[in-house]
Amino acid sequence: MSTDYDLLVIGSGPAGQRAAIQAAKLGRTVALVERRELGGVSVNWGTIPSKTLREAIVYLTGLSQRATYGQSYRVKEEITIEDLRLRTRSVIDREVDVVRDQLLRNHVQIVHGSAHFRDPHTVLVSGDDQRRVSADRVVIATGTRPAHPPEVEFDDRTILDSDGLLHLDRIPHSAVVVGAGVIGIEYASMFAALGAKVTVVEKRTRLLEFCDAQITEGLQYHLRDVGVVFRLGEEVTAVQRHAEGALTRLASGKQIASEVVLYAAGRQGETEDLELEHAGLEADERGRIAVGHDYRTAVEHIFAAGDVLGWPALAATSMEQGRVAAAHAFGEDASMCQVLPIGIYTIPEISFVGRTEEELTEAAVSYEVGISRYRELARGNILGDAHGLLKLLVSRADRTILGVHVLGTNATELIHIGQTIMGLGGTIDYLVDTVFNYPTLAESYKVAALDARNRLLAVERIVR
Ligand SMILES: Cc1cc2nc3c(=O)[nH]c(=O)nc-3n(C[C@H](O)[C@H](O)[C@H](O)COP(=O)(O)OP(=O)(O)OC[C@H]3O[C@@H](n4cnc5c(N)ncnc54)[C@H](O)[C@@H]3O)c2cc1C
Numbered sequence: 001m002s003t004d005y006d007l008l009v010i011g012s013g014p015a016g017q018r019a020a021i022q023a024a025k026l027g028r029t030v031a032l033v034e035r036r037e038l039g040g041v042s043v044n045w046g047t048i049p050s051k052t053l054r055e056a057i058v059y060l061t062g063l064s065q066r067a068t069y070g071q072s073y074r075v076k077e078e079i080t081i082e083d084l085r086l087r088t089r090s091v092i093d094r095e096v097d098v099v100r101d102q103l104l105r106n107h108v109q110i111v112h113g114s115a116h117f118r119d120p121h122t123v124l125v126s127g128d129d130q131r132r133v134s135a136d137r138v139v140i141a142t143g144t145r146p147a148h149p150p151e152v153e154f155d156d157r158t159i160l161d162s163d164g165l166l167h168l169d170r171i172p173h174s175a176v177v178v179g180a181g182v183i184g185i186e187y188a189s190m191f192a193a194l195g196a197k198v199t200v201v202e203k204r205t206r207l208l209e210f211c212d213a214q215i216t217e218g219l220q221y222h223l224r225d226v227g228v229v230f231r232l233g234e235e236v237t238a239v240q241r242h243a244e245g246a247l248t249r250l251a252s253g254k255q256i257a258s259e260v261v262l263y264a265a266g267r268q269g270e271t272e273d274l275e276l277e278h279a280g281l282e283a284d285e286r287g288r289i290a291v292g293h294d295y296r297t298a299v300e301h302i303f304a305a306g307d308v309l310g311w312p313a314l315a316a317t318s319m320e321q322g323r324v325a326a327a328h329a330f331g332e333d334a335s336m337c338q339v340l341p342i343g344i345y346t347i348p349e350i351s352f353v354g355r356t357e358e359e360l361t362e363a364a365v366s367y368e369v370g371i372s373r374y375r376e377l378a379r380g381n382i383l384g385d386a387h388g389l390l391k392l393l394v395s396r397a398d399r400t401i402l403g404v405h406v407l408g409t410n411a412t413e414l415i416h417i418g419q420t421i422m423g424l425g426g427t428i429d430y431l432v433d434t435v436f437n438y439p440t441l442a443e444s445y446k447v448a449a450l451d452a453r454n455r456l457l458a459v460e461r462i463v464r
Contacts, residue, residue: 001134003121005031007329008135009108010115010123010274013040014315015306016141017099018322024106026330031133032103033125035114041143041307042315043095045163049088050186054345056087057193063347064409067384079194081170088166117278120299137329140289140297140304141322142274144267144313152178152239152263158246159239159261162187172196172259176248178236179265180207182344185219187262189346192226199256201248203265205233208344212356212405214391219346219407222387231256239263269308286310295325303329312340339423343412348388351415354403354422357393366396368459370428370452374408377447378439385409390444392418392428394452396459399427410441417445428452 006028009020017039020032037044058064060083062073076083103110113127122134146161148154156164162183173196177188180202192198200207200223207230208216220230235251239261248256269287276282276289280299283289289304291297297304303325306318320336327334344350360367374380374388388408395402404418421430431449436442 001121003134003136005029005109005133005135007031007137007139007326008033008115008123008133009139009141009326011040011141011143011270011306011308012038012099012103012110013141013143013306013318014042015143015308015318015322015325016040016139017103018319019139019141019303019305019326020108020322021102021106022323022326023330024108026327026332028330029109030107031109031111031135033111033113033115033123033133035112035127037096038103038110039092039096039099040141042318043092043099045166046183047315048092048095049166050162050183050190051345052088052091053084054186054190054347056084057190058347060084061193061195063193065384067386079171081168084171114273116273116275118275120279120302136301138279138302139295139322139325139329140271140274140302140308141306141318142270142308143318144287144307145270146263147266147268148263149265151237152261153241154263155241158241158259159263161263165262168260174198174245174258174260176201176239176246176256176258176261178202178239178248178261178263180204180230180232181264181266182208184262184264185223186345187264188228189223191262192223192228193347197227197229197258198223199229199231199248199258201231201234201236201250201256203233203235207232208350210342210356211344211350211352212391212403213358215350215352215405215407218387218389219348219350222348223346236265267307267313269310271308291325294328295321296328301329312342314342316341316343337423339419341412341415341419343415345412348385348408349411350405350407351411352403352405353415353419354401355393356403356405360393360402365402367402368394368396368452368455370394370448370450370455372444372447372451374441374444377441377443379441379443380409382439383409383441388441390414390441390448392431392445392448392452394428394449394456396456399429399453399456400425401428406444408441414441414444417442 012034113125115123271283305321305325370392393403428449
């Protein structure tokens with residue numbers, strides 16, 4: 001069968017972009033279909049706007065400088081929604097431009113419209129015009145959209161999902177955040193930094209269950225300190241809109257009034273419009289597509305990558321999945337390192353790689369802990385971050401690093417030192433012997449490694 005392109009990519013988020021560019025680099029002809037703005041959720045409604053908002057909030061509120069200059073310190077006294085929007089808009093525009101340029105530079109044909117399968121090699125693209133596009137191979141990278149349960153009356157002004165939040169026309173004085181997952185807790189910490197009264201409702205009894213408990217306890221302590229109220233282990237039965245705001249009702253009988261509600265409890269795979277049945281595929285009840293280790297679906301020439309697969313649903317991993325999927329589509333060997341970092345841009349931020357204390361305890365792995373506190377580092381004092389900490393979990397058997405957990409300034413950058421050592425199978429001895437720039441937060445690795453080594457030695461001395 002003769003087709004229009006070697007590869008058709010559906011979706012221009014991180015997974016789709018990388019898939020398209022990887023195939024182009026292999027000398028293949030590529031078409032990419034996108035129905036909204038280029039860049040996907042990541043650039044337009046997710047990662048980039050939320051991280052830019054965070055940056056603007058941390059700067060304008062002067063939050064990170066208050067330990068030095070006092071609680072009343074602010075860069076701008078009255079922060080407006082325009083102040084925040086100005087920065088996000090310019091960053092988004094530049095990022096979209098970068099994506100467009102990269103695709104064009106690699107001769108990827110951009111097709112605007114919504115893709116619907118007609119047969120396993122052909123999609124109908126509906127938009128301003130309708131056209132059929134066919135390809136030898138396909139990568140589905142359609143991502144996710146916020147879940148909208150029927151008991152929540154979304155109106156894009158008072159009761160919002162994370163997309164709607166970006167259209168807020170004012171900074172709210174009070175907010176309920178339903179869902180203490182990554183998105184919910186990041187926005188809760190931003191609202192709180194802006195001075196809003198925030199209540200977080202989460203049906204699980206712990207926030208960010210997949211993180212190390214010591215780190216999330218630290219985060220929760222900080223958030224409580226700036227006034228956030230946690231309703232953990234509580235279920236929402238209704239979120240209703242009223243003239244003066246919203247009312248969130250919980251199964252326990254509690255009622256919470258707020259100016260806005262951010263509903264951030266779950267996302268749904270964006271597969272409905274694809275009409276997968278025409279391709280011989282199906283999605284699960286949450287719209288996700290199943291793939292094998294090479295990102296191949298049940299149909300030999302169709303691959304899928306990114307959030308549409310489910311966990312970990314990060315831009316960081318989606319990019320790699322896209323690249324690896326396209327390489328496999330053309331018979332190239334490619335793989336993704338499995339030592340994956342997780343970054344959570346709360347205020348303060350969290351990052352980790354490897355296993356948590358809870359997981360190691362559950363698996364009965366013998367480990368030791370090494371901790372470094374920012375307040376004992378010269379850089380920590382210069383920055384005025386007295387609460388940050390870095391924790392190493394070290395194998396008692398061979399001194400390799402089993403996990404790194406960081407809470408505090410630059411956590412999401414610092415983590416990569418630990419990730420690299422873990423990826424290369426290094427031990428804490430490397431950290432003990434190495435020299436770091438001074439004064440830096442990177443030094444925390446050496447301090448934590450020394451702490452872990454001393455604890456390992458303490459046990460060895462007793463049993464000797
Ligand atoms: C608020 C928020 C904050 C986040 N923060 C972070 C973070 O800090 N770090 C991080 O790593 N990740 C973060 N993420 C997650 C990150 O945005 C996603 O993991 C990433 O966008 C997934 O990329 P993707 O390529 O799979 O899909 P997406 O980025 O969702 O892109 C999919 C694209 O496919 C298009 N599409 C869908 N169906 C069709 C169709 N039928 N035809 C044509 N086009 C279609 C969509 O319009 C969309 O543009 C965040 C997400 C949110 C919502």
